[in-house]
Amino acid sequence: MTPELAARFGRIALGHVTREYPHKPDHVLEADGDAYSPRTMHPIFYGSFDWHSCVHGFWLLARIRRLFPQLAETAAIDALFAQSFTSENVEVERAYIDRPSARGFERPYGWAWALMLASELSVGGSNTHAATLQPLADAFVERFRDFLPKLLYPVRAGFHANTAFALVLADRYARVAGDEAFRTLLRTRACDWFARDCAAQAWEPGGEDFLSPTLMEALAMQVLLPPEDFAPWFAAFLPDLTARQPAALFIPAQVSDRSDGKLAHLDGLNLSRAWAMRSLSPHVPSRGGKTLETSAGEHLAAAINEVSGDYMGEHWLATFALLALTGTDGAAG
Known part of the structure; x- marks a missing residue:
C-alpha cells in the first residue's frame, strides 16, 4: 500500500460519497404519500449509489486518513467529516432505522460496515467523530444481539446477505470497543453454524458474487476461534489446500461487462478473496500459507x-482493494 495508491483511493471516494444520484434505496414505502429523498432520509450516507456503499466509502476515507495523514487529500477528508458527523445528522440516521418498516434495513451488510466505520474512527484519532457516531453504532450492535440468536441457518450467499462476512466486520468493532459479550455472541453463533463444516466444495463463483462463501466462513472462524481450535478446523475444511483444490477457489474470476453493476461484482470477488487469503495465510502452516x-x-x-472507470464499480471497489492491501485491522504493507 503506497501513498500514491492511497491518494488515488481517497480521490475516488471523495468523488462519490456526496454524489446523491444515481441512487438505489433500501426503503419501504409506508403510504401513498410517502416520499423518499436520499439526502433528507440519510443526511450522512446519501451518496455512493446506495447507503452501505456510502458507509464503507467513509470507512475508506477514515482508514486512509489514519494510515497516510500526510496526504493532500486529508484536508478534504477532515472537512467532510466535520460537516457530516454532527449529532443532528446521526440522530436522523438513527431515527430512520427505528421505523417499523426498517427492521431489515441493510441487514447484515450495512450493519457490519457501520460498525467497521465506527471502529476505524475510534482507532484513527477521530475520537470526537467516533463519539458522535456512537448512538448509531450502539443501535446496530443491539440489532445484531437481537437478530443473531434468531438466525437458525447462516446465509452462505456470495453477496450482501453473507453471514460470515458480517461476523468478521462486527468482530473488528467488538475488539476495538472491548465488548467481550458481543464477541462471545459472535463466536458462539459462528460455531453453531460452521463448526461441523468440512471438505468445502467451493461451488463458486456465482455470476454475481463479490464475496467467497468458502473464504468468508474460514476468515470468520479464524478471527473468532482460538488458534488451537482454528488450526484443526481449517485443516478439515480445506484439506487439499496445498494442491490448490478446490480449483475454482484459486482461479480469479473474469468480468464480461463492467458497466453492468451485478457482473462487475466479480472484480470485488477477486479483491475480497485476496483480502481473505492474505489474512488467513499467517495462520496456516507453511505450505498452505504460501499457497x-x-x-x-x-x-x-x-x-x-x-477500481475506477465505470461508476457501477467505482462507487465501491476501492473499499475492497483497501481491505486486500491493509487487512481487516488496517496495517499498511
Whole structure:
C-alpha cells in the first residue's frame, strides 16, 4: 500500500460519497404519500449509489486518513467529516432505522460496515467523530444481539446477505470497543453454524458474487476461534489446500461487462478473496500459507486496476482493494 495508491483511493471516494444520484434505496414505502429523498432520509450516507456503499466509502476515507495523514487529500477528508458527523445528522440516521418498516434495513451488510466505520474512527484519532457516531453504532450492535440468536441457518450467499462476512466486520468493532459479550455472541453463533463444516466444495463463483462463501466462513472462524481450535478446523475444511483444490477457489474470476453493476461484482470477488487469503495465510502452516499468499497475489493483480472507470464499480471497489492491501485491522504493507 503506497501513498500514491492511497491518494488515488481517497480521490475516488471523495468523488462519490456526496454524489446523491444515481441512487438505489433500501426503503419501504409506508403510504401513498410517502416520499423518499436520499439526502433528507440519510443526511450522512446519501451518496455512493446506495447507503452501505456510502458507509464503507467513509470507512475508506477514515482508514486512509489514519494510515497516510500526510496526504493532500486529508484536508478534504477532515472537512467532510466535520460537516457530516454532527449529532443532528446521526440522530436522523438513527431515527430512520427505528421505523417499523426498517427492521431489515441493510441487514447484515450495512450493519457490519457501520460498525467497521465506527471502529476505524475510534482507532484513527477521530475520537470526537467516533463519539458522535456512537448512538448509531450502539443501535446496530443491539440489532445484531437481537437478530443473531434468531438466525437458525447462516446465509452462505456470495453477496450482501453473507453471514460470515458480517461476523468478521462486527468482530473488528467488538475488539476495538472491548465488548467481550458481543464477541462471545459472535463466536458462539459462528460455531453453531460452521463448526461441523468440512471438505468445502467451493461451488463458486456465482455470476454475481463479490464475496467467497468458502473464504468468508474460514476468515470468520479464524478471527473468532482460538488458534488451537482454528488450526484443526481449517485443516478439515480445506484439506487439499496445498494442491490448490478446490480449483475454482484459486482461479480469479473474469468480468464480461463492467458497466453492468451485478457482473462487475466479480472484480470485488477477486479483491475480497485476496483480502481473505492474505489474512488467513499467517495462520496456516507453511505450505498452505504460501499457497494462499500466492493466490492472493494473483487475485489482487486481476482486479487492482479495475477500481475506477465505470461508476457501477467505482462507487465501491476501492473499499475492497483497501481491505486486500491493509487487512481487516488496517496495517499498511
